[in-house]
Amino acid sequence: MTTRIDLDGRPIKPMTICMIGAGGFIGSHLCEKLMAETPHKVLALDVYSDKIKHLLEPDSLPWVGCIVFHRLNIKHDSRLEGLIKMADLTINLAAICTPADYNTRPLDTIYSNFIDALPVVKYCSDNNKRLIHFSTCEVYGKTIGSFLPKDSPLRKDPAYYVLKEDTSPCIFGSIQKQRWSYACAKQLIERLIYAEGAENGLDFTIVRPFNWIGPRMDFIPGIDGPIEGVPRVLACFGNNLLRREPLKLVDGGESQRTFVYIKDAIEAVLLMILSSVQENPDRANGHIFNVGNPNNEVTVRQLAEMMTKVYAKVSGEPSLESPTIDVSSKEFYGEGYDDSDKRIPDMTIINRQLGWNPKTSLWDLLESTLTYQHRTYAEAIKKSMVKPIAS
Numbered sequence: 001m002t003t004r005i006d007l008d009g010r011p012i013k014p015m016t017i018c019m020i021g022a023g024g025f026i027g028s029h030l031c032e033k034l035m036a037e038t039p040h041k042v043l044a045l046d047v048y049s050d051k052i053k054h055l056l057e058p059d060s061l062p063w064v065g066c067i068v069f070h071r072l073n074i075k076h077d078s079r080l081e082g083l084i085k086m087a088d089l090t091i092n093l094a095a096i097c098t099p100a101d102y103n104t105r106p107l108d109t110i111y112s113n114f115i116d117a118l119p120v121v122k123y124c125s126d127n128n129k130r131l132i133h134f135s136t137c138e139v140y141g142k143t144i145g146s147f148l149p150k151d152s153p154l155r156k157d158p159a160y161y162v163l164k165e166d167t168s169p170c171i172f173g174s175i176q177k178q179r180w181s182y183a184c185a186k187q188l189i190e191r192l193i194y195a196e197g198a199e200n201g202l203d204f205t206i207v208r209p210f211n212w213i214g215p216r217m218d219f220i221p222g223i224d225g226p227i228e229g230v231p232r233v234l235a236c237f238g239n240n241l242l243r244r245e246p247l248k249l250v251d252g253g254e255s256q257r258t259f260v261y262i263k264d265a266i267e268a269v270l271l272m273i274l275s276s277v278q279e280n281p282d283r284a285n286g287h288i289f290n291v292g293n294p295n296n297e298v299t300v301r302q303l304a305e306m307m308t309k310v311y312a313k314v315s316g317e318p319s320l321e322s323p324t325i326d327v328s329s330k331e332f333y334g335e336g337y338d339d340s341d342k343r344i345p346d347m348t349i350i351n352r353q354l355g356w357n358p359k360t361s362l363w364d365l366l367e368s369t370l371t372y373q374h375r376t377y378a379e380a381i382k383k384s385m386v387k388p389i390a391s
Ligand SMILES: NC(=O)c1ccc[n+]([C@@H]2O[C@H](COP(=O)([O-])OP(=O)(O)OC[C@H]3O[C@@H](n4cnc5c(N)ncnc54)[C@H](O)[C@@H]3O)[C@@H](O)[C@H]2O)c1
Pocket: 020, 021, 022, 023, 024, 025, 026, 027, 045, 046, 047, 048, 072, 073, 074, 075, 092, 093, 094, 095, 096, 097, 112, 116, 134, 135, 136, 137, 138, 208, 209, 210, 211, 212, 213, 218
């Protein structure tokens, strides 16, 4: 383990972290980082443990005893409050957070992102425990600029599209556009946490991730997830590339996203953890942080083109003659889908409070991620594609 020091140069005091949703994409990377670089102990809560099993076994790992997995569903498990009480800090990552679910399972989405998070906030508040809650960049919804005429020069003015934690509005579509069920639930839990801070003194930090991507994100349909499942765009495109199918561009692939490498983003979370309970709590306490990489902006079409090139490089397989295909959002996601047009995070607050900046270019992060996907899934996909159909 490398010895980490806090932001003021002092050695880190060991603490216990209750991490809810530790078995997911972000949780697995955060657990890895905490085990490798800090003396902290993690109570890892989730319904699944596949993505962290390399941290739990074998017993000879250097961090044995520092990470303990508790298989539980926070919807209905009386152990939750006790585990939060045992910890100095709670990090809540648990959520339904794949857009394909927002308009097709809106009730599950709202329950998961609002109702199920309520007891976590309450237990932290009642027991004077610090909370780092994972929200989303989706709380911003659409940009102000998206309502301007297509040819308006103001669309190029950052004032109309850069998303700022303390001044940007949250702009969602109509109730019939159920895509926004997730964003709205996340917004309300943010407001509740903020109010708990203001009225009852809850120590909190809210994280708004802007499309963090990397190894272990979501699943490859038919291999380690349901064949009919629709993961987030990185795994959708990875799946298409592995199966040598054209990448599906929803509504022309015109939406824009900024992608940040998971390993860069985890550094930001570590700074929040280190600065929150140590000698200088105000660096992260009471703040909402955008965590993204404004330099890695592409349209979804550009992302598809880049992933196609990178995949050809890492797999050694030539690209398809027609690497993409257009599909309507109604066909792909069903009724009630809608989209965020553009997501550029303002970085002022995270720069000022934590001195954090992302480092990895989109090309480099795609290269390491697609190398991982190819190494992890190519053989299994080949086998699944030649399997004889049972008569
Ligand atoms: N990855 C991103 O770019 C991104 C962007 C915006 C917001 N977020 C937010 O960050 C958090 C983590 O995202 P992720 O990408 O790691 O997603 P993920 O789906 O990989 O991880 C979420 C984990 O929570 C667990 N979970 C869900 N409901 C649970 C319950 N009731 N009880 C116990 N465990 C439960 C899941 O099993 C899963 O392992 C989410 O809150 C998400 O909304 C992520």
